[in-house]
Every structure is written in structure tokens, then in C-alpha cells.
Amino acid sequence: MAEASDLLKKLKSEGVEYCYASYVDVHGVSKTKCVPIAHFNDMVGGSELFTVGALEGMGLVGPHFDECATVPDLASATILPWDRRYCWFASDLHFHGEPYQNCSRVILKRASEKAAKRNLVFNLGIEPEFYVLRRTEKGLAPFQSETFHGPTPAYDLHQISLAGPFLEELTRYVEELGWGLYSFDQEGGHGQFEIDFGYTDAVTTADRLTFFRFMVKLIAHKHGAVASFMPKPFSNDFRSGAHHNMSLMDVTTKENIFDASKRGAGTLAHNYGLPVTDETLYFTGGLLEHAQALCAITCPTFNSYKGLIAQGEMPDMSWAPVLRAYGRNNRSAMLRLPMNRPCIENRAPDMSANFYLSSAFSLHAGLDGLDRKTDPGMPLNDNLYLSRDAAQRGRNLRRLPRTLLEAADALEESDFAREVLGAEFVDIYVAQKRKEWDAQFYMVTPTERDRYLTFV
Known part of the structure; x- marks a missing residue:
């Protein structure tokens, strides 16, 4: 408890009054209870109990099951930059004193332990894209007061300048948190932005992206706007992706085993004319082999698949992958091998993903390859x-x-997914996704009615 005691002293000295021991549900949505700093030690010991069976897709359904406890990861302590009275912790769910097998963060930690047994660390960088919108009498509009006229406002200097009040506050906090902010921009969608910061181990990255969504929503609300992580808010505009940039570090040498500049190109890679290591290709092969089931995790909503299209109602190409394929620096393939950094970029994931789960299954699939x-x-x-x-x-x-x-069916039929994620979790997850599919698919929309009412 020395570590907890030292942290408590530090938090008190910085004026923290309340703590959030936060976990995520199956959708990646944050849940918590607020604990006064006077009860910090109780919280660390797992005092806060949650009836997770009352939440969708968490298991333990029924009034006869005991609660889960949150056990905060003290290393994840994050004082809210916009209100330093509060400190956020990423937490694991425990059930009967043991890590709960259907907790998303526990699932990722199990995957990371599998890599650790091979003397490897799974490093991950995620590129978050999202929309910031205003509610107007005519409906939703971009955050900027002046609308961009043209096919895409991507990289537009004027548009990003108009979003300055929101972006300046957000990026100042990202820098204060020490995440290694290196750029941000106006993305392809009207009112869409991307914030890029450094990569680290997958558990920390998933923690940061979970906190990031929480932070973005609150800052947008402060500026009278709505932040959306919906994959495809508008049929004629770009989807919000969350590209996963993956690599493996050898713990002993501290080298990225995908880095051909340090380790040399492999025989298989040479045969394909690629300046990468063979380990890069093997990992790629595993991701491709399990891609159909993986999509159920990386693209987890009904709306996600309106973004995995070549064009649709957009004025030009979507830049989203539609094929299970890989290529050298190819942005039209699911997997891209960037020539400016030694990693594998999966371009399929979107911003609705539960990043603990998307990271975990990606790692399992790559290690299998x-x-x-x-x-x-x-x-x-x-x-x-x-x-x-x-x-x-x-x-x-x-x-x-x-x-x-289709993705949920692939996940259900995957013996590999059942082995690495747990059969119970796969059944829980698939049932939740089929429920979501049914709720959306069987709904008759006004557009559909207008088209078919007198069609025949």
C-alpha cells in the first residue's frame, strides 16, 4: 500500500477532492462512481461495487448474481486538466476477488501477458477522428460558423482557424497530459477533426483513447457543441476512422521487430519486394486470416458498415477499406505497411470501437500469424x-x-476467437450485436417508405 499512500499524498497536495474509478462496458462507454478523496484507500481496495448485469453485454445477468468491484490501476491516475479537483483512474472489474473474465480491460491485459511470455510488448498508436457539430434550427451543422463550400475541407487553413477556441483548449490539455501531441488538423468531413499523439503500449493507449473521448465530449459541450464518435454521421461525408498502428518491441533489445532498418528485410519480404521484416508479414498474415471476425470488434455498430464503402453517396472515394488485403503504403487496402514508420496500420477500425477489445483481438490475431x-x-x-x-x-x-x-456471424463461428477471448464473452458479445442489428434492420424508415410505397 506504500504506492497508494504516496499517490494519495500527491493528489491531496494538488487539490484533488474526488476520484473516478472508471471501467468501460462492452461498447467502450465509461462507467464510474465518484469517491471523495477521504475514501481513496477504500476505493483502491475495491470498495465500489457495480451490478454489471444491469448493463448491456456485460454478463452476470439476473438479480441473483453478486456485484463486480472496480480495482483502479494507480499508474493510470489522471487529474482532469479542466477541473483539477477530480482524478480519473482506468480500472479492472473484479468478481469474487478475481479479475472478471468479461471485463474489456482484463481481456486486453490477458492478451498483453501472452505477448510478454514471448518477450514482446505490443505497442499501439490510434488516430482518432471525430465530428464537432452545432445544433441549429435547420439541424446539425459543423462547429465552424462558416461552412466550407466544396467536396472536402480536408487540411483547410481557414476551417481549422475557425475551430481555434475548441481545438486550442483540447490540444493544450493533450500536451499537459504528456501524450506527445504532434499534429492536429481539419479532416475530410465538414466539422471533422483528427488529433494525433504518440504511441505506447496497448493498455495505456486504450486507457488514453477512453479518456480522450470523455474529454472531447466535455470540451465540446463547454463550447456549445456536440462531439460525435459515430462512424458515419452523414451518408455524403467521410466516416470517422480510428486507424490502429501496431508494432512489437523485443523487451531485451528494445528493438521494434518490424523495423527492417535495424533487423534487415526478411526472405519472404524480399520475395515480395518489400523493405520490411518477415515478422511484419507473419503478423499481417494473422490479421488477414482473422479479419472477418476482427471486424465485429473494430467496427462494432450497425452504422459502422455504412462507412466501409468505396464511395456510396460521397462525391469521391471514401478512403475507407472494403477488401481484406494489404499493400505497401496502400490506403485502399485494409492493412497498410507505411514506408515512413515500421508498423502495420489497420485502416478498418472506427471511432465507435471499444479500444480494449479491438487491441486485444488484433494482438491475438497477429501473434497467431x-x-x-x-x-x-x-x-x-x-x-x-x-x-x-x-x-x-x-x-x-x-x-x-x-x-x-455478417461480422457478428464470423465472430461467432471463429473457434480462434472463442479460444482467445473466451467462449462466454463471444456469446455475450454476439448476442448484443445481433440485438443491435435487429433493432436497426427491421425499422422501416421514411426514406424507405417513400421509395417502395407505390414502387410495384
């Missing part, structure tokens, strides 16, 4: 939206799931 030396096949380096012969050249080529139902 690494263990079995899975060959991902020939890279596809063309524009896959236009290429007519991609199917003939890409052995692993397949369409990513078109719907949440």
Missing part, C-alpha cells in the same frame, strides 16, 4: 477501388463484412 509464420500473400499496391485484376493477384483477397450481422 507470427507463431504459425502465416504468409499474407502478394501485396496489392494498386488503387483497389479501381483495380479489375486484384482478385486474380490477391490470394487472401476477400470483401470485408458488409453488415454488422
Whole structure:
């Protein structure tokens, strides 16, 4: 308890009055109780109990089950930059004194332990995209007071300047938190932004992205706006992606095993004309092999699959992947091997993901490829939206799931997912996603009625 005692002294000295021992539900939505600093030691010992069966997709359903306790990770202590009376902690759920097997953060920690047994650390950087919108009499509008006229406001200097009050406050807090902010920009969507900061181990990254969504929402509200992490808010505008940039560090050498500049290009990589290590390709092969089931985790909502399209109602290409494929620096493939950094970028995940789960299954899939030396096949380096012969050249080529139902079916049918995530968790998750599918799919919309009422 020495660590807790030292932290308590530090928090009191900085004026903290309340603590949040926070966990996430199956959707990645934060839950907590607020604990006065006087009861800090009780909180650390797991005093705060939660009836998780009352939440969607958490298991332990029924009034006869005992509660789960939150056990905060003291290393994750984060004093809120905008209100320093409060401190946030990422927490694990415990059930009957043991880590709860269906807790998202526990699932990721189990995956990280699997890598640690191989003397590896899974490092992850996520690129968060999101919309900031105003409510007007005519409906939702971009946060900026002046609308951009044209196909896309991407990188527009005037638009990002108009968003200054919101972005300046947000990025100041990101810097204060020590996350290594290195850029932010007006993204392709009207009122859409991306904030980029440094990578670290997957558990810490998932903690940070969970806190980031909490922070963005509050700052947007302060500025009279709504922050949205909905994957595809508008059918004619860009989706909000959350690209996962993945690498593995050898604990002994502190080297990234995907870094060919340090380790040299592998034999398989040389055969494919790629300046990467063979470990990079094996990990890629594992991600491709489990891609259909993985999509149920990285693209977890009904709305997600309205973003995994080539164009749809957009004026030009979507820049979102539609094919299970990889390529050298190819942004039209699911997996991209960037030439400016030694990592694997999965472009499919979106901002509705539970980042603990998306990280965990990504790591399991990649390690499976690494263990079995899975060959991902020939890279596809063309524009896959236009290429007519991609199917003939890409052995692993397949369409990513078109719907949440298709992805959920793939997850349910995956023996591998059941092995690494737990059969009970997969059943709970799939049941939740099918429930979400049913609620959306069977709804008859006004647009649908207008089209088909007198169609035949």
C-alpha cells in the first residue's frame, strides 16, 4: 500500500477532492462512481461495487448474481486538466476477488501477458477522428460558423482557424497530459477533426483513447457543441476512422521487430519486394486470416458498415477499406505497411470501437500469424477501388463484412476467437450485436417508405 499512500499524498497536495474509478462496458462507454478523496484507500481496495448485469453485454445477468468491484490501476491516475479537483483512474472489474473474465480491460491485459511470455510488448498508436457539430434550427451543422463550400475541407487553413477556441483548449490539455501531441488538423468531413499523439503500449493507449473521448465530449459541450464518435454521421461525408498502428518491441533489445532498418528485410519480404521484416508479414498474415471476425470488434455498430464503402453517396472515394488485403503504403487496402514508420496500420477500425477489445483481438490475431509464420500473400499496391485484376493477384483477397450481422456471424463461428477471448464473452458479445442489428434492420424508415410505397 506504500504506492497508494504516496499517490494519495500527491493528489491531496494538488487539490484533488474526488476520484473516478472508471471501467468501460462492452461498447467502450465509461462507467464510474465518484469517491471523495477521504475514501481513496477504500476505493483502491475495491470498495465500489457495480451490478454489471444491469448493463448491456456485460454478463452476470439476473438479480441473483453478486456485484463486480472496480480495482483502479494507480499508474493510470489522471487529474482532469479542466477541473483539477477530480482524478480519473482506468480500472479492472473484479468478481469474487478475481479479475472478471468479461471485463474489456482484463481481456486486453490477458492478451498483453501472452505477448510478454514471448518477450514482446505490443505497442499501439490510434488516430482518432471525430465530428464537432452545432445544433441549429435547420439541424446539425459543423462547429465552424462558416461552412466550407466544396467536396472536402480536408487540411483547410481557414476551417481549422475557425475551430481555434475548441481545438486550442483540447490540444493544450493533450500536451499537459504528456501524450506527445504532434499534429492536429481539419479532416475530410465538414466539422471533422483528427488529433494525433504518440504511441505506447496497448493498455495505456486504450486507457488514453477512453479518456480522450470523455474529454472531447466535455470540451465540446463547454463550447456549445456536440462531439460525435459515430462512424458515419452523414451518408455524403467521410466516416470517422480510428486507424490502429501496431508494432512489437523485443523487451531485451528494445528493438521494434518490424523495423527492417535495424533487423534487415526478411526472405519472404524480399520475395515480395518489400523493405520490411518477415515478422511484419507473419503478423499481417494473422490479421488477414482473422479479419472477418476482427471486424465485429473494430467496427462494432450497425452504422459502422455504412462507412466501409468505396464511395456510396460521397462525391469521391471514401478512403475507407472494403477488401481484406494489404499493400505497401496502400490506403485502399485494409492493412497498410507505411514506408515512413515500421508498423502495420489497420485502416478498418472506427471511432465507435471499444479500444480494449479491438487491441486485444488484433494482438491475438497477429501473434497467431507470427507463431504459425502465416504468409499474407502478394501485396496489392494498386488503387483497389479501381483495380479489375486484384482478385486474380490477391490470394487472401476477400470483401470485408458488409453488415454488422455478417461480422457478428464470423465472430461467432471463429473457434480462434472463442479460444482467445473466451467462449462466454463471444456469446455475450454476439448476442448484443445481433440485438443491435435487429433493432436497426427491421425499422422501416421514411426514406424507405417513400421509395417502395407505390414502387410495384
